[in-house]
Amino acid sequence: MNRLFVLVAFLTLAVAPAANAVDIERVVSPGGIEAWLVYDPAVPVISMDVAWRGGSVTDAEGKEGLANMVSGLLDEGAGDLDSEAFQRRVQDLAIAIQFSAGYDNFGGDLKTLSANRDEAFRLFGLAITAPRFDAEPVDRVRGQILAALAREGESARRVAGLRWRALVFGDHAYARPVRGSAESVAALTDRDLRDFVAARLARDNLVVAVAGDIDAATLAPLLDRTFGALPEKSAGIAV
Numbered sequence: 001m002n003r004l005f006v007l008v009a010f011l012t013l014a015v016a017p018a019a020n021a022v023d024i025e026r027v028v029s030p031g032g033i034e035a036w037l038v039y040d041p042a043v044p045v046i047s048m049d050v051a052w053r054g055g056s057v058t059d060a061e062g063k064e065g066l067a068n069m070v071s072g073l074l075d076e077g078a079g080d081l082d083s084e085a086f087q088r089r090v091q092d093l094a095i096a097i098q099f100s101a102g103y104d105n106f107g108g109d110l111k112t113l114s115a116n117r118d119e120a121f122r123l124f125g126l127a128i129t130a131p132r133f134d135a136e137p138v139d140r141v142r143g144q145i146l147a148a149l150a151r152e153g154e155s156a157r158r159v160a161g162l163r164w165r166a167l168v169f170g171d172h173a174y175a176r177p178v179r180g181s182a183e184s185v186a187a188l189t190d191r192d193l194r195d196f197v198a199a200r201l202a203r204d205n206l207v208v209a210v211a212g213d214i215d216a217a218t219l220a221p222l223l224d225r226t227f228g229a230l231p232e233k234s235a236g237i238a239v
Helices: 003-011 066-071 083-092 114-129 135-152 156-169 182-187 190-200 216-227
Strands: 025-028 034-039 045-053 096-101 105-113 206-212
Touching (some): 025 216, 034 216, 045 114, 066 096, 066 105, 066 135, 066 190, 083 114, 105 114, 114 216, 135 182, 206 216
Parallel strands (some): 034 206
Antiparallel strands (some): 025 034, 045 206, 096 105
16 A cells, blocks of 8 residues: 555645644554554644555456445444434534545545544444445435436546546456446445455555544554454455
């Protein structure tokens, strides 16, 4: 995993004044989970960016769009909280949790007020370790993706971009759209979603960057509580 990619992204969120030097601290949890921290208590806000190696390039042929669909579902219910309860909880506490899929990385983003720190990290941990994939949100998110694909199919610029990628990358996974096709997205199953999480969201391909009102001593145990239940090893990537 290219740590520089993640660090550049998260430093744009750091609350340290631009005129001052930014101190980046390496934090290792008791369980061995590593994070990169910019501590600044000036504003009571914490931001965390997370990336795992392996995005849509790991989607099998015929299952294109899998990583993208998972990214839209992790915050749609986890643990004992269904989609409505999970969303109500984050909204009530002004917590922002988002996930995204690119070609090479699967990412997560957390923003919270310091006062809600522990619950925010708990909810993020639930989303990545115990996603529910209940039928209603799966059908809803699938429908949203299919609608977006239909709109993109009417965009000459989008169609030209896909053809350019196919010309440049040929049969490589980079030629396939991150969102997949209507056919592949419609065919994705509950097992596909769960298999992706089990294969990709692991501790050995995890990069964590945190900025804001949290010091190293506080962050270290939170890393274990948030990521400790993930599998130790991810599946290999063959692309």
